[in-house]
Amino acid sequence: MQEPDPAKARRAAREAWLTHGLILINPEWLNGWADRRQAELLAEKCHGKRKLK
Numbered sequence: 001m002q003e004p005d006p007a008k009a010r011r012a013a014r015e016a017w018l019t020h021g022l023i024l025i026n027p028e029w030l031n032g033w034a035d036r037r038q039a040e041l042l043a044e045k046c047h048g049k050r051k052l053k
Helices: 006-020 033-047
Strands: none
Touching: none
């Protein structure tokens, strides 16, 4: 098993946006708490609340 590569994930997210119009955002990529919260609210609106374990 391989360790996750954050830079590779971000490149893949960028490519998904540019090629397919898909939005993949890790909240940790956003600097401000307001931006992070807004992203989380949009995700909840689209997918529902997360069930944290």
